[in-house]
Amino acid sequence: MTRYDYVIIGGGSSGCVLAARLTEDPDCSVLLIEAGKDISRENAPEEVLSGYPAKAYFNKDFTWPGLQAFLGGTLGNRAETRRTAKYEQARLLGGGSSINGLIANRGAPTDYDRWAEYGGPEWRWEAVLPYFRKLERDLDCDGEYHGKDGPITIRRFPREDWSGFVSAVAGLLQARGYPYIEDQNGEWRDGVMPVTSSIDENEQRVSCALAYLTPSVRQRPNLTILTETMVRRIVFEGRQAVGVEIESGAGPRRIDADEVLLCAGTVHSPAMLIRSGIGRAADLRELGIEVVADRAGVGQNLQEHPAISVSCYLRPAARLKNLNRHHTQVHVRFSSGVEGCAPGDMCLALIARSAWHALGQRIGSLYFWVNNSHSKGHVSLRSTDVRVEPVVDFNMLSDERDRVRLRQAFLFLAEIAHAPELDSVRTKVFPANFSDRVRKVSSPGLWNGIQMRVFSGLLDAAPFLRSWLVDTLVTQGITMQALLSDTAELDRFLDRSVAGVWHPVGTCRMGTEDDRLAVTDGHGRVHGVGRLRVCDASVMPTIPSANTNIPTIMLAEKMADFIKAERKALATA
Template sequence: GGGSSGCVMANRLSANGSHVLLIEAGPDFPPHAIPDDILDGNPTRAYYNQRYQWPSLSAAIARNSNRREHYEQARVIGGGSSINAQVANRGGPADYDEWASIGATGWDWEGVLPYFCRLECDLDFTDHFHGNEGPLPISRADMGEWSGFARAVSTAFEDGDMPYRPDFNGEFRDGHSVVPLTNRNRRRVSAAMAYLPESVRARSNLRILSETTVVQLTSSGHQITGVVTDSKTGRQFYSASTVVLCAGAIHSPALLLRSGIGPADQLSKLGIQVVADINGVGKNLQEHAGVAISAYLKPKDRMLPTATGYIQMHARYSSGHEGCPPTDMAISVLAKSAWHPVGKRLGTLNFWVNRVYSTGTVSLNSSSHLAEPEVNFDMLSDERDAERLKSAFRFVARLINHKALVNTALDPFPSTWTGRAKRIGKYNRLNYG
C-alpha cells in the first residue's frame, strides 16, 4: 500500500539500496502533477472526491446497528494524508506507555518521541519536543486568523478550566490551542509529497506501481514469497524476499485473511487454504466515536477566506471517568463546516472519545479481492465510551450556551455525518448552488 506508512517505507528502504516495489491500489500523482483539490489547504474537496476512495467500502458503525454506511477510506498515493484534515496531532503519551507496559518494547513515549522529531520540520518550535530537519513541514493556524466564533469558543474554554496552550504537541494537558498542520504556505504536504519527491522517485531501485490491487500474498510453508496483483493489464506475480504490508487497518487484515492467514474456521468456510491459524487477525478494530453540534454564524464571526487550515482550534480534556487516562477526550472547532455556501455559514464543535475501548472486527464474506471486507466498528460497545460520549454532549451543550457564544453561535443543533450530508458535501456545481 502507498499510504502514509507505505510512502515512508518506500523512501527509507530504497535509501538503503534495497530494490523496492511500492504497490498502490489508487492513482499516483508525482510532484509535478498533484491535483489542486489535494494541494488545497481546505481538505474537504479532496475528502469528498470519490476518485480517491474505495468506492464500495461500507461499515456498520455503532453497536447493535444493522445499517451499513459508506466508509471514506483513502485509495490514492499518500493514503489518508492526501485527503484528510492535515492535522498533525500526536498520540497521547499515556497510550504509548501503555503499549510498552503490555509488551511493545521501545514504544513508550520516550522511545517514540525521537521519531516524531525526526519526521518533522516544525516551522514554529525549536525545543526538544520538535524536529526542524525532517521531510514533513508542521505549521500552525495562527491565533490572529481565528474567526469570531473561534475566539468566543476560546473564551468559553478559558472559563471552563481549559486554558490556551501554545504547543499542542508539547504539553499534554487539558487545554486548547491552534492546530498543527502538515501544511506549508497554506498548501497540503502529504506523506507522498514529503517522502516521495522527485529525488526519491529518481532512484533506480524504486518502482511505484499504481492503480494495482494486491489479490493475495503468496507463501511457501510459513514464509511469504511475494504477491499476486490485479490491474487493467491483468494478473501478475511478484516474488520478494521481504513483503511489508501497509494497507491500513481495514485492508491489511482483509489481505491477510484472503492469503490464508487468520482464524482457521472462518477461512475454511470460504474455501481459503489455511496458511497460519492466527485468531487475532481482523480483531480489535478501533475508531473514535464522536458527534457534533453546529450553529449558524453571523458574517462577522465566520472564517476568513484567507485563513489557514480548515479546523481552527483543537482542545483536549480529561473526562475523569474511572479507569480512563488523562486528556482522553477531544474537541475540534470549525468556523467553516464544509466547502459549499451552507457549510461556510455554519460553525461546528466536533467532539469525540479520543481514547476508545470499544473494538470491532474485519472479516470476509468472499475470498475474492473484488468483494470488500465486512467492517463492524461496534462503536460504543464498551460502556466507558458510551458514558463519556454522553457526558461530552452535555459538556459541549453547556459550552455553546456560554455567554460568549449565545450571540455568536445561533440556533445550535446536533449535526451528524449522515448519508444526506455526504451527498451535499460532494464537490460539484449543483451542490455549490
C-alpha cells in the same frame, strides 16, 4: 521472473515512508504497489494540494468505492440501531495523508507506554519520541519535543487567523478555567490549543506522497512505483512469503520478493492476510481458503474515535473570511474523570466552517470525539474476491465507558453552544448528524454548490424561518430540546448518529506469539510465517489519543529502522 528485496503492498503514509527510507540503501530494491492513482508534485489535483481539505476527503475519485461500515453499538439489542454508512478510506498514493484533515498531533506519552506492554520496550514514549522528531520540520516550536529538518512540515494556526466563532468559544473556555497551551505537541495536559497541522508555508498540504517520494527519491534506480494495481494475495511456499500476485490485463501475475511488507491500512491489511491464508482457521476454511497460519486475532481489535457534534448557525461577522484556510483551528483537550479512562481522554475541535459549500461557511461546529476509546469491533471477509469490500464493524459505544463519555460530551457541548457569551456570534443551535444525506451534499460538485448557495441565502434572508428550516430540512425533526429533556432519546440519537473520525487502528495488533489475539510482533513480523510484516496502523494495539496520521508516520519510520538493522545483521552474519 521479476524479483525485489522488498515488495510493499499499499502506497499510503506508511508505504511511502518505507519506500523512501529503505531505498536509501542503493543495494536494496523496492517495489511499491498502490491500488489508486499516482500523486506527485507535478500531477496532484488542486484539492489535494489545498490547505483546506474538505474537497479532497469527500472526492469519490480518491476513496475506495463501496466501502461501508457498521458504526453505532447495539443499544437495547435493537436491530434498528445497526446502521451502515459509507466509510471513506483513501485510494491514491499517499493514502490518508493525501486527503485527510491535515491535523498533525501525536497523542499522550502514556499511549505509547501502553504499546510497550504489547510490543516491547522499543515502543515506550522515550523510544518513539526521536521518531516523532525525525519526521517533522516544526516551523513554530523548538526544544526537546521537536524536530526541525524532517520531511513533514508542522505549523500552528495563530490566533489572529481564528474566525470570530472560534475565538469566541476559545475565549469562553479559557474564562471557565481551561488554560491556553501554545504547543499541542509539547507537554501533555488539558487546555485550549491552536491545532498543529501538516500544511507548509505556501498553505499547501504536506502529503507523504510529496514529502517522502520527492523527485530525487523517485529517480532512484532501486525504487519502482506501480500504481492503479490491485494485489490479489500474498504468495507463500510453505510458511514463507515469497511474493505477491497482482491483477494485470493479461491475468494474474506473480512478483517475487525476499520480504513482503503489508501497508494496506487497518481495513485492507487484515483482509489481505485472510485472503492469503492467515486468520482464524475455521473462517478460512469456510471461505475455501487454504490455511497458512491459524491466527485468531486477524481482523479483531478494530478501534476508532467515536464522534458527535453540535452546530451553530453563525452571524456574518463570526464566519471564516479566508476560505482557503483550514477549518479546524483549535483543539480543546480535557479529562472526563470516568473510572478507567486516562487523563486527556476527550477532544473538542472548534470548527470555523463545516463544509466547503456556502451553507458550510455559515455553520460553525463543536466537534467532539472520545480521544482514548475502548470499544472494539472487527473486519472480516465476505468474499475472496479482492474487489469485494470486507465487512467492517466498529461496534462503537459497545463499551459503556465510551457511551457515558459521549453522552457527557454532548451535554457539555450543548451547554457551551447555548451560553449567552456566544449570542453575538451565533443564532440557531442544533444537533449535527453526519448522515448519508449530509455526505451526499458534501460531495464536491456544481449542483451541490448551487443548491447550498440558494438554501443558505434563504436562511440568511429569512431569519424568522431559520429555526423551522433547520429543524425540518437539516436535522429532520431532531431538536436540541428533545435530546436534552430525555436521556433515553439522547442515547438513541447517539447510537444513530455516532460517527468515526477516519482513525481506524488495531486489526493486526502487535503482541507475543503466545498471545492468541496477537498478529504481529513488535517489529511487525507476522506470527507463524516468515518474510512477511505488517507496517501500518493496523499493528497499533490501542488507539492513540490523537489524529492517527502522524503516529502512523512515526511507526513506519521506526519499522524502517527495524528492517534496515535486520538486513545489516544478516549481511554481516
